Amino acid sequence: MISNLDYATLQQLWWIICSIVGALFLFLTFVQGGQTLLWQVAKTELEKSLVVTSLGRKWEMPFTTLVLFGGALFASFPKFYATSFGGAYWVWMLILFSFIIQAVSYEYRKKPDNVLGSTVYELFLFINGSVGVLLIGAAVGTFYTGSNFTLDLYNKVTWDYTLLGINLRGLEAAFSLFNLSLGIFLVFNARVLGTLYLLNSIDLSSTPDLESRLRKCTLRNFLIALPFLLYVLISILFMKGFSVDDAGIVSLVSYKYLSTLLALPHLLIMLLAGVLLVVYGVFTASFKGSDKGSDKGIWFSGFGTVFVGLVVLMLPAFNNTAFYPSKLDLQSSLTIYNASSSMYTLTVMTYVAIGIPIVLGYVIYVWKLMDSKKLTKDEVTNEESY
Amino acid sequence: MDIDLSMVNWARAQFAFTAMYHWIFVPLTLGLSFLCAFFESIYVRTGNKEWLNLTKFWMTLFGINFAIGVATGIILEFQFGTNWSNYSWIVGDIFGAPLAIEGIFAFFLEATFFAVMFFGWNRVSKKFHLFSTWMVAVGSNLSAIWILVANGWMQNPVGMLFNPETARFEMHNFAEVVFNPVAVSKFVHTSSSGFLFASLFVLTISSWFLIKGRHLQMAKRSIIVASVFGLLASSYVAFTGDEAAYEVAQKQPMKLAAIEGLYKGETRAPIVAAGILNPSKQPGDDQDPFLVEVKIPWALSLLANRSLDSFVPGIDDLVYGNKEQGIESVASKIAKGKKAINDLAEFKQARKENNNQKAELALAQFKKNQDYIGYGYLDKPEEAVPPIAIPYYSFHIMVALGTFFPLLFAAFLFYSLKGTIAEKKWLLPLGLISGLLGLIAQESGWVVAEVGRQPWAIYGLLPVKISTTNLAAVNVQITFFMFFAVFTLLLAAEIKIMLKQISIGPKEEL
Numbered sequence: 001m002i003s004n005l006d007y008a009t010l011q012q013l014w015w016i017i018c019s020i021v022g023a024l025f026l027f028l029t030f031v032q033g034g035q036t037l038l039w040q041v042a043k044t045e046l047e048k049s050l051v052v053t054s055l056g057r058k059w060e061m062p063f064t065t066l067v068l069f070g071g072a073l074f075a076s077f078p079k080f081y082a083t084s085f086g087g088a089y090w091v092w093m094l095i096l097f098s099f100i101i102q103a104v105s106y107e108y109r110k111k112p113d114n115v116l117g118s119t120v121y122e123l124f125l126f127i128n129g130s131v132g133v134l135l136i137g138a139a140v141g142t143f144y145t146g147s148n149f150t151l152d153l154y155n156k157v158t159w160d161y162t163l164l165g166i167n168l169r170g171l172e173a174a175f176s177l178f179n180l181s182l183g184i185f186l187v188f189n190a191r192v193l194g195t196l197y198l199l200n201s202i203d204l205s206s207t208p209d210l211e212s213r214l215r216k217c218t219l220r221n222f223l224i225a226l227p228f229l230l231y232v233l234i235s236i237l238f239m240k241g242f243s244v245d246d247a248g249i250v251s252l253v254s255y256k257y258l259s260t261l262l263a264l265p266h267l268l269i270m271l272l273a274g275v276l277l278v279v280y281g282v283f284t285a286s287f288k289g290s291d292k293g294s295d296k297g298i299w300f301s302g303f304g305t306v307f308v309g310l311v312v313l314m315l316p317a318f319n320n321t322a323f324y325p326s327k328l329d330l331q332s333s334l335t336i337y338n339a340s341s342s343m344y345t346l347t348v349m350t351y352v353a354i355g356i357p358i359v360l361g362y363v364i365y366v367w368k369l370m371d372s373k374k375l376t377k378d379e380v381t382n383e384e385s386y
Numbered sequence: 387m388d389i390d391l392s393m394v395n396w397a398r399a400q401f402a403f404t405a406m407y408h409w410i411f412v413p414l415t416l417g418l419s420f421l422c423a424f425f426e427s428i429y430v431r432t433g434n435k436e437w438l439n440l441t442k443f444w445m446t447l448f449g450i451n452f453a454i455g456v457a458t459g460i461i462l463e464f465q466f467g468t469n470w471s472n473y474s475w476i477v478g479d480i481f482g483a484p485l486a487i488e489g490i491f492a493f494f495l496e497a498t499f500f501a502v503m504f505f506g507w508n509r510v511s512k513k514f515h516l517f518s519t520w521m522v523a524v525g526s527n528l529s530a531i532w533i534l535v536a537n538g539w540m541q542n543p544v545g546m547l548f549n550p551e552t553a554r555f556e557m558h559n560f561a562e563v564v565f566n567p568v569a570v571s572k573f574v575h576t577s578s579s580g581f582l583f584a585s586l587f588v589l590t591i592s593s594w595f596l597i598k599g600r601h602l603q604m605a606k607r608s609i610i611v612a613s614v615f616g617l618l619a620s621s622y623v624a625f626t627g628d629e630a631a632y633e634v635a636q637k638q639p640m641k642l643a644a645i646e647g648l649y650k651g652e653t654r655a656p657i658v659a660a661g662i663l664n665p666s667k668q669p670g671d672d673q674d675p676f677l678v679e680v681k682i683p684w685a686l687s688l689l690a691n692r693s694l695d696s697f698v699p700g701i702d703d704l705v706y707g708n709k710e711q712g713i714e715s716v717a718s719k720i721a722k723g724k725k726a727i728n729d730l731a732e733f734k735q736a737r738k739e740n741n742n743q744k745a746e747l748a749l750a751q752f753k754k755n756q757d758y759i760g761y762g763y764l765d766k767p768e769e770a771v772p773p774i775a776i777p778y779y780s781f782h783i784m785v786a787l788g789t790f791f792p793l794l795f796a797a798f799l800f801y802s803l804k805g806t807i808a809e810k811k812w813l814l815p816l817g818l819i820s821g822l823l824g825l826i827a828q829e830s831g832w833v834v835a836e837v838g839r840q841p842w843a844i845y846g847l848l849p850v851k852i853s854t855t856n857l858a859a860v861n862v863q864i865t866f867f868m869f870f871a872v873f874t875l876l877l878a879a880e881i882k883i884m885l886k887q888i889s890i891g892p893k894e895e896l
Contacts, residue, residue, distance in 0.1 A: 061497060074467070085464060090861070093865055
């Protein structure tokens with residue numbers, strides 16, 4: 001069946017697969033969000049240990065998903081991989097740095113003789129959760145606002161944005177209010193997800209203060225995130241988009257993304273459902289007290305984030321739109337049709353992708369098995385903990 | 387095209403540096419994960435708590451090592467995009483696939499079961515915990531398969547065609563890419579060398595305990611398991627090393643000539659068992675390549691071609707050609723390559739102008755020389771020669787150590803079975819330094835493979851200098867030093883933490 005798929009279908013399918021991976025990553029940034037909350041919600045060593053251990057059991061999930069996101073883009077859209085990573089050099093380098101320092105921090109933070117001291121490792125975790133997520137948001141924002149590159153006849157990328165004579169190589173993404181807003185929204189959304197995850201994962205009966213701080217934080221961070229989300233969504237509705245005509249010519253078209261939402265109503269429905277789910281998740285944690293079900297918010301807000309993430313990633317790619325547009329040279333812009341791998345590679349990778357549900361299956365099974373009991377005070381004091 | 391050579395070299399240095407750092411930790415993960423699985427299997431079978439403590443001790447060290455392995459790994463995947471974006475575009479169609487597959491199948495297996503391995507002792511059943519430990523080992527080694535499929539393809543590009551429309555290589559046979567003989571021999575050689583290295587690591591720490599007179603029972607038990615595993619692994623390393631050398635001889639004759647310091651090809655060529663290179667020797671001159679050397683007659687012909695009477699080409703034959711042996715000179719390949727580059731440019735221009743007739747003509751011309759396109763970017767024939775001394779000495783160090791290790795494991799196993807290992811004061815110091823020797827052998831192997839590949843990113847097709855991102859050198863210099871600082875700091879932390887955990891030692895049953 002897969003071998004009968006035409007090239008355009010495969011290209012669309014692979015953009016959807018990459019978007020799903022990216023959207024799942026955004027859900028999993030509850031780890032990053034939780035990292036930025038550590039100093040704020042955990043006041044005692046026990047509380048800290050509960051928070052770090054709870055997050056530490058999941059830290060590899062967003063990390064691995066990010067690596068897979070990169071790998072999947074490399075395999076399926078190599079021109080994007082080459083153009084964006086090679087072009088917007090500094091954005092990606094800083095994102096990577098924030099993940100490098102995260103990877104050791106859980107394991108090393110409380111180990112004796114760790115050279116840097118636990119506060120530095122906690123700072124590493126904070127940087128990963130704040131700067132890392134912010135820059136990822138800004139990078140995704142350029143799918144809408146465009147970047148400063150040109151491609152030559154051989155598709156070699158030239159990046160050209162200088163400030164005081166220095167080529168910023170992608171850092172200028174942070175000068176756009178839209179990109180920044182998307183980044184800030186993701187940071188605070190990750191913090192909301194972080195509180196919801198911790199409420200779900202930790203047995204808070206012995207630490208009521210931690211619980212009340214977490215619940216307060218949920219609402220507060222959501223209220224901070226909301227205006228940024230609204231700004232991003234409203235901008236998307238009104239902004240010009242990078243439209244591609246039948247001859248492959250890219251031009252700026254008014255209300256492009258709005259027209260895509262109307263042309264592809266399932267995206268619109270997904271977006272609305274996503275936002276509502278996020279809100280409902282926050283509501284369960286903030287207004288239900290400690291009732292039954294008040295710790296399930298992570299699932300609503302988490303899947304809400306997945307839906308919103310899917311729309312954010314798919315909207316600039318479908319309906320004849322360039323998903324990685326160039327502001328400098330519109331015709332250098334990348335579409336899912338001119339940036340993809342060959343049909344053969346996409347077909348092979350689609351066969352490979354049949355394995356993804358199996359992977360998801362065991363990830364979910366093990367997750368449920370490991371989280372069937374909440375993390376207790378006894379566990380972090382007597383057993384393996386971070 | 388203007389090529390900023392200093393950027394290439396900084397990017398090279400950055401890749402070499404980050405890969406070699408990563409390579410300190412990965413082989414240990416490959417082997418230690420299996421050793422942990424062995425230890426835990428014995429615990430589950432016997433129910434003996436001491437084996438549980440022993441397992442947990444080695445797992446703690448595994449975890450410390452694993453974290454920094456992950457930290458240093460992420461940058462490698464993305465570096466292809468950041469520093470080598472031209473490479474990523476030209477071969478991403480083929481090279482990206484194994485990296486994505488590694489992510490899907492290997493990394494999630496490791497990540498999911500790693501959490502169970504460390505935190506699942508009281509959350510899942512004993513058997514499921516054991517299963518998880520095994521899955522971490524399987525996942526780590528699965529990861530090695532895919533990354534070596536990608537690396538094997540760089541050494542021996544197969545299963546692809548050049549598409550002149552896009553001016554890039556595209557996959558046309560996935561099975562050929564996966565079952566590339568170079569990739570297969572690389573995987574078996576690399577993973578078994580990882581098992582060997584991890585076994586040496588266990589010997590090192592256990593020897594230290596024996597020397598200090600601490601945790602004697604645990605150390606002796608660890609030594610027995612590690613010696614058996616190490617002995618099996620080292621015979622496998624030797625066997626697969628021979629296979630790997632054969633593949634190099636067949637697919638990368640220049641690399642073989644470099645690692646053997648062979649300038650003039652010979653029939654019944656000898657192997658240099660040991661020797662000091664003549665530093666002033668240049669390709670094409672008449673100087674003796676060696677100041678001192680010890681040779682094993684006929685051995686290189688046997689190793690390279692499985693035939694004593696066969697001809698093994700030297701650097702001079704490969705650079706300047708050898709009509710008798712039917713070897714084309716690099717100068718001739720460069721001329722053809724330059725022609726291919728021009729024809730491709732004409733083809734692209736004609737396409738841009740929608741001049742189909744001109745395009746067809748240019749394409750027909752291009753196809754005549756397309757296999758040489760990579761050579762067209764070389765400035766002079768001697769550029770096709772990798773640096774000789776680095777791969778030569780690395781190779782000989784690796785082989786010498788690889789010969790020593792099985793003897794060491796055999797000695798440890800023999801005295802362990804006799805029950806006198808703790809008394810062998812001459813052997814324990816050797817065990818103590820063996821981990822370091824193992825690390826040297828590991829890194830040497832990587833150097834042989836990758837420095838010997840120069841000047842090519844894709845062997846014979848794409849030179850490294852054409853693979854880079856169009857990026858000012860200063861960017862790569864800054865990130866180089868950033869990596870240098872961060873990785874060095876993390877390594878210092880890793881070593882100190884590891885030493886502390888070793889000095890704390892395993893929990894003892896009272």
